[in-house]
Amino acid sequence: MDIQPRDGAAPGHQSAGPDDPRVQALRAHLRPAIIAMDGPAASGKSTVGYRLAALLDFLFFDTGVMYRAVTWVALARGVDIQDAEAVGRLAETVELDVRPPRAGEEDGRHCTVLADGEDITWQIRAPEVDRQVSVVSAMGRVRRALTVQQRRIGQAYGAGTQEKAGIVMVGRDIGTVVFPQAPLKLYIDASAEERARRRHRELLARGKAVSFEEVLADMVRRDRLDSERDLSPLRTAPDALVIDTTGLTPDQVLERILDLACARLAVNP
Numbered sequence: 332m333d334i335q336p337r338d339g340a341a342p343g344h345q346s347a348g349p350d351d352p353r354v355q356a357l358r359a360h361l362r363p364a365i366i367a368m369d370g371p372a373a374s375g376k377s378t379v380g381y382r383l384a385a386l387l388d389f390l391f392f393d394t395g396v397m398y399r400a401v402t403w404v405a406l407a408r409g410v411d412i413q414d415a416e417a418v419g420r421l422a423e424t425v426e427l428d429v430r431p432p433r434a435g436e437e438d439g440r441h442c443t444v445l446a447d448g449e450d451i452t453w454q455i456r457a458p459e460v461d462r463q464v465s466v467v468s469a470m471g472r473v474r475r476a477l478t479v480q481q482r483r484i485g486q487a488y489g490a491g492t493q494e495k496a497g498i499v500m501v502g503r504d505i506g507t508v509v510f511p512q513a514p515l516k517l518y519i520d521a522s523a524e525e526r527a528r529r530r531h532r533e534l535l536a537r538g539k540a541v542s543f544e545e546v547l548a549d550m551v552r553r554d555r556l557d558s559e560r561d562l563s564p565l566r567t568a569p570d571a572l573v574i575d576t577t578g579l580t581p582d583q584v585l586e587r588i589l590d591l592a593c594a595r596l597a598v599n600p
């Protein structure tokens with residue numbers, strides 16, 4: 332199918348709102364109401380996924396925080412990060428809670444992440460977690476434990492019977508393994524340099540003194556591990572809409588997603 336995206340938003344252009352006919356059409360047509368969004372590190376999935384979810388009044392659920400949380404708890408509790416059984420046991424027993432930020436927690440976070448009741452929202456973004464998370468996410472026992480929880484949440488929200496009309500689920504294997512039946516799958520990509528620039532900027536803004544070269548090297552290594560692992564590797568689902576966000580603003584990416592999604596689902600806004 333030949334889908335021509337509309338050009339990105341012009342300067343001064345109002346970004347799409349909840350009344351945009353494309354937004355309304357998508358809400359009416361997605362059954363189950365699950366949007367799967369996958370892609371490599373720092374490709375813009377969280378920024379765009381969060382905004383897309385807000386537009387549609389869907390829940391934004393970033394599954395990466397679960398792998399990060401297990402990694403951080405393992406490091407904090409001195410569990411040997413190479414010991415798949417010990418880390419797997421931890422993933423099965425630690426109580427993870429991912430919920431929207433409450434009053435007093437608005438510090439730029441998209442969600443609050445709790446492990447056994449402790450707020451670890453920012454700890455899981457530490458460079459040490461970035462370095463180790465792909466080892467943890469390649470472990471079968473860890474993936475099984477977390478995938479069960481992700482499917483439960485996805486099924487509940489995808490039915491449209493919760494307080495939100497649906498769910499935008501973000502990760503590496505959502506469209507291929509967790510919800511291969513999702514009616515809309517997006518694969519969000521960007522060049523390695525652009526992704527490293529974005530991640531570097533984020534880390535500097537949070538006061539982390541890391542060099543661009545270090546960030547780029549860590550990210551390329553993590554992408555390789557995520558793409559080459561045996562279990563649920565990062566892959567583009569055959570029916571995913573692929574969006575290269577290199578050089579695009581979040582507004583422009585959202586515009587493209589709305590146009591491409593309506594064309595793919597053959598809905599007339």
Ligand code: CDP
Pocket residue numbers: 371372373374394395396398399464465468469501502503504505553557
């Ligand atoms: O934010 P960023 O794109 O850097 O990464 P993330 O989405 O927070 O994911 C962190 C890590 O968790 C990834 O590098 C993967 O190893 C793992 N992950 C996964 O294996 N499967 C998912 N569905 C989500 C994340």
